[in-house]
Amino acid sequence: MAPIKVLVVDDSMMARELIADLLADDREVRVIGQAGNGRDALAFIARQRPDIVIMDIEMPVMNGIEAIERIMKENALPILVVTARDDAETAFTAISGGALEVLPKPDIDMTRAAEFVRKVKLLSRIRVIRHIRGGTGVPRCPLPAQNRAEVIAIAASTGGPGALCTILSRLPADFPVPIVVSQHISDNFEQGMARWLNDACRLRVKAARASEQLCCGTVYISPSETHMAISHARKIIFHPRQPGDIYFPSCDILLSSVADICGSGSVGIILTGMGNDGVRGICRVREQGGLTIAQDEASSVVFGMPRAAVETGCVSRILPLGDIGPQLTALVRKQS
Known part of the structure; x- marks a missing residue:
């Protein structure tokens, strides 16, 4: 070779x-x-x-x-x-x-x-595309009905920052649900990514802090030095890295905690990335009755994580990147 x-x-x-x-x-x-x-x-x-x-x-x-x-x-x-x-x-x-x-x-x-x-x-080894391709921005068909969405958890890796920007920039400033994000990233870079996303979005985007209460209309970015989860009181908690951990921060830990705390009110989204981190967590969201979404192959920089999730059968909807934000907006508007 x-x-x-x-x-x-x-x-x-x-x-x-x-x-x-x-x-x-x-x-x-x-x-x-x-x-x-x-x-x-x-x-x-x-x-x-x-x-x-x-x-x-x-x-x-x-x-x-x-x-x-x-x-x-x-x-x-x-x-x-x-x-x-x-x-x-x-x-x-x-x-x-x-x-x-x-x-x-x-x-x-x-x-x-x-x-x-x-x-x-x-x-x-990644086959890059000239620009990350999204959908039309118009919902193609309604998402499955579910109980009221309480927390949205997003997992992402390679290509994730750009994908997150596409999704979050299409959400309204009065979006009534908190969003927690586990994005594989180098240590100490979550602050810069949060500021970058905050400038591009109408929502408030910030680096998460321990014991912070989740607020509607706010996006919380996990640091990579620890693994983020949420508590029964809807507060941010951090778990230390363990020997043998491969992914930083862990998407599985975040998605699983949202599933266990929010049950059918959980929404799990798995975006572009290598490997299979987040697959176990998004299956947990589905087991608890929550809504699960995966980015489609055409709009993914790397279809590894979404593909692994789709192959388990636990994904409710496979959507182009450009459709995910509008679909989330349509989902929460049905609740109001």
């Missing part, structure tokens, strides 16, 4: 060399080029067609945001953003433009080499 071809784009030669060194020991990966700005990256991609681009945001001549937009229009490729921790909002803007995932620069070092290489390999 041919090695995965990587292009590293960063204005810092030291940063480029560090990433190249991290990848050098794996025979399945080969850095075929480096570029110091987006313009040079575009020229290289047109000539060499790498399998994945690892890109910074702040660069001279052409920054990462513009370069990502151009790449996705001209030669769509998997893009992994590596940026400074304090530039999270810009990084998530890059995700909305087509980048698959974001990692903070402080997390890229020799102690985390194996995880970084694994991430590059996984992302390089």
